[in-house]
Amino acid sequence: MSTMDRADCDDGTAVITVEGLHGLIDALRSEGYRVIGPTLRDDAIVYDDIAGPDDLPRGWTDRQQAGRYALVRRSDDALFGYNVSPHSWKKFLFPTSETLWRAERGDDGTMTCAAPSPPSEKFAFVGMRACELHAVSIQDRVLCEGDHADERYASRRKSAFLIAVNCGQAGGTCFCASMGTGPRAEGGFDLALTELIGGGAHRFLIETGSAAGTRILAYLPKESASASDIAAAAAVSENAAEQMGRSLETDGLKDLLQDNLDHPRWADVADRCLTCGNCTMVCPTCFCSTVEDHTDLEGKSAECIRKWDSCFTLDFSFIHGGGVRASARSRYRQWMTHKLANWIDQFGTSGCVGCGRCITWCPTGIDLTEEAAAIRATPMEAGSS
Incomplete structure (x- = not known):
């Protein structure tokens, strides 16, 4: 059991x-x-x-x-x-x-x-x-x-x-x-x-x-x-x-992120983000995957393999005509808003558990608690762009 x-x-x-x-x-x-x-x-x-x-x-x-x-x-x-x-x-x-x-x-x-x-x-x-x-x-x-x-x-x-x-x-x-x-x-x-x-x-x-x-x-x-x-x-x-190394203010966070999709902070973080996908690979809740079809040279066998994927890869959002999220800005925004906001709409809970892996294993030290705090400190006015 x-x-x-x-x-x-x-x-x-x-x-x-x-x-x-x-x-x-x-x-x-x-x-x-x-x-x-x-x-x-x-x-x-x-x-x-x-x-x-x-x-x-x-x-x-x-x-x-x-x-x-x-x-x-x-x-x-x-x-x-x-x-x-x-x-x-x-x-x-x-x-x-x-x-x-x-x-x-x-x-x-x-x-x-x-x-x-x-x-x-x-x-x-x-x-x-x-x-x-x-x-x-x-x-x-x-x-x-x-x-x-x-x-x-x-x-x-x-x-x-x-x-x-x-x-x-x-x-x-x-x-x-x-x-x-x-x-x-x-x-x-x-x-x-x-x-x-x-x-x-x-x-x-x-x-x-x-x-x-x-x-x-x-x-x-x-x-x-x-x-x-x-x-x-x-x-x-x-x-x-009592020893927590970070904190994240969660009150109103879902609406804050969803209402600030054009906040200048997304461009700031994009200048530092390598779009390597480390944060998604170490995250214990990310579930994105892709499928690949493989065939042998003789055409006698084929298989479909599922592999982990990341919303930071350019091909992840590819549809006919190109990728939906071509910039680092749009990909980081997609990951963070999905993890801390849109996930709640989909599954009734945040997609983040506060383990801190995404912060530790980011090669440039990007900290989503810092990014959320920066947006909270200077939210955009409703209707601004």
Whole structure:
């Protein structure tokens, strides 16, 4: 059972050690899950396969600012003492490249066409932040609901087991508190951990969020959580909330952006924007894609492949006669107004969760919170152009 269709269950709170965390990962692996979590690779903390706590970034953190990312040693052995990874969990649920169908011509000239079998791999994600849980819920709304659900995404999502980790610190580009998406996970998980280090102890407060989480927790060596454990976990989240590196005023933001499509700030940001698409590639909620048809040289086989795309690419808005958004100004405006305004009209929520990745990984350090504040400071008068 997943968090998408969880049954009602009793709340459960306990405390486990690092050995208990090892037992949790082992329990998930024994049930056939491919366990994904944070690990060190290529001078970054990335999400990849893990076999146990030894694969986690013990004693490492990251320092993030606009256009900057660096690994730094911590003064303790925290396993989850970092902010967010350069990429998101989206890459596992909605892969960067995926074959939609394949056609084969037989020797007798007959043609067969079929889609690949539904994904059977089950993912268990360890270390999801509150903002990332919100991002998954946004992707669910886009890709699982409505008349045109993505069956392959829905299949992966339905079988996924989500383990949140409440943030103990905020990064220099984080602004989840402004978006109401963190730093504490309030729901959408099967299990949630809060890392507690101090007094010579290294423990985790663990909370259940689904019947599946309750069942897995029953397998683990654990202790009952005391009032002091619960208070310490609450203090961890409060500390992170006070460290936000950015803020975004959301009141009236939708109307502000939609009423200022000709604001001179769009030209200003266009002078700095490389239209590289980094912001959309690292964003955990962007869902734009394109399809490509490939054939072999003999004409015996063909396939249709879906790949991630970006509204920053010139071809993305191409129609007969050319692209609709030819300038950097129009493409950045499209991305930011869709993310913070038009998304609300489409899906009933903002498309931004305040993770700050778009700011960190912009080569020129463009900051959408700064851009929104600049437009708010000098809004255009109604009817002006």
